[in-house]
Amino acid sequence: MVLKSANEKSIQQIYSRVKVEILNRGFYPGERINIEKYAEKLRVSTTPVREVLNRMVAEGLVDLVPQMGFFMKRLTEADMRDLLEFNALLVNWSLADFQRQYPDCSLSLVPSLPSVLKDIGKRDFVDASQLAVMTGMFFLHMAKLSGNQEIICRVASCNDRLQPARVCEFAENARSSDQLINLCDLFVVGDFSKLKQSLSHYFDVRQNQVRKLVRLLESTNILDAQPS
Numbered sequence: 456m457v458l459k460s461a462n463e464k465s466i467q468q469i470y471s472r473v474k475v476e477i478l479n480r481g482f483y484p485g486e487r488i489n490i491e492k493y494a495e496k497l498r499v500s501t502t503p504v505r506e507v508l509n510r511m512v513a514e515g516l517v518d519l520v521p522q523m524g525f526f527m528k529r530l531t532e533a534d535m536r537d538l539l540e541f542n543a544l545l546v547n548w549s550l551a552d553f554q555r556q557y558p559d560c561s562l563s564l565v566p567s568l569p570s571v572l573k574d575i576g577k578r579d580f581v582d583a584s585q586l587a588v589m590t591g592m593f594f595l596h597m598a599k600l601s602g603n604q605e606i607i608c609r610v611a612s613c614n615d616r617l618q619p620a621r622v623c624e625f626a627e628n629a630r631s632s633d634q635l636i637n638l639c640d641l642f643v644v645g646d647f648s649k650l651k652q653s654l655s656h657y658f659d660v661r662q663n664q665v666r667k668l669v670r671l672l673e674s675t676n677i678l679d680a681q682p683s
Contacts, residue, residue, distance in 0.1 A: 469497060470507045477516055477527065478618040479584045484529035484672055488517065515616055528616075530672060535620065535665045542613040543658040546594050547651065549601035549610075554647060565645055568596060573643055576636040586632050587621035590614075593638060623671035624664075634660070 473493075475481075482488060488508065494501045508525045511517040518526045530538075557564055567573075572593055575581070581589070591614035598610035624631050634657050641650040661668070 465499065466503045466506060469499060469503050470510065472497065473504070473507050474511070474516070474615075477511070478615060478622075479587075480619050480622055482527035484527055486527045487523070488525040488527065490525065514612065530616070530620070530669060532665050532669050535617075535669055536662060538613055538617055539658055539661055539665070542594065542610065542617065543654070545606050545610050545613070546597045547654060549598050549603075549606060550647060550651060550654070552603075553600035565642075566596070566599065568593075568639060568642055572596070572639045575632075575639055581632070583622050583625035583629075586625040586635065587618050590621050590635055591618060593635065593642075596642075620668045620672055624661075624668060627671055 490501050490504050490508070494504045497504065508517055509519070512519045512525070516528055518528055520526060569592060572589060575589060591611075594610055594614060595607065598607045601607070634653070638650065638653055638657065641647075641653055
């Protein structure tokens with residue numbers, strides 16, 4: 456086991472804290488991230504904060520504008536459509552590949568969903584951020600059916616980049632969780648035929664809502680953004 460240096464541990468902690476804030480709309484699209492103020496807030500020097508933000512530039516979460524600094528990534532309608540389409544392709548391929556490998560599989564061969572997803576329909580209250588995280592967990596679990604690390608990494612990246620939009624979606628309409636609950640229930644009972652249909656419907660609905668989702672992302676108060 457390789458132990459990280461104190462500096463590496465510190466950077467990973469900073470990365471995790473900044474990422475949580477970014478994914479849960481701690482910054483608005485296009486907002487400049489003031490490194491000095493953020494470092495002061497975290498009680499660290501600017502060097503690890505800059506290193507973390509550079510890493511997030513590579514991950515597509517933050518933009519770096521020369522001579523100006525770091526800015527929260529702004530997704531266009533085209534960006535959103537591409538991410539949703541790519542996510543759908545990867546998840547559907549993973550499911551189809553699993554079915555090809557195990558055409559007559561029993562439920563005992565299907566990797567079990569995390570308990571938090573199995574019981575999602577029984578929870579009295581789950582906030583928008585939690586629902587967004589659970590959505591990502593479900594799609595990542597689907598990707599793992601493929602056993603392909605590249606696909607798993609790509610789906611994880613899609614989850615990160617779509618997380619703020621998912622937070623907005625659930626905050627604006629709590630009933631959006633119904634589709635996620637349905638997907639989880641179909642997976643639990645192993646009805647992959649209906650699951651494939653429901654996945655297609657899930658992504659079709661969001662493709663049709665792209666303009667609304669982008670508007671919600673751009674709003675400083677998502678309650679101010681009215682449906683199309």
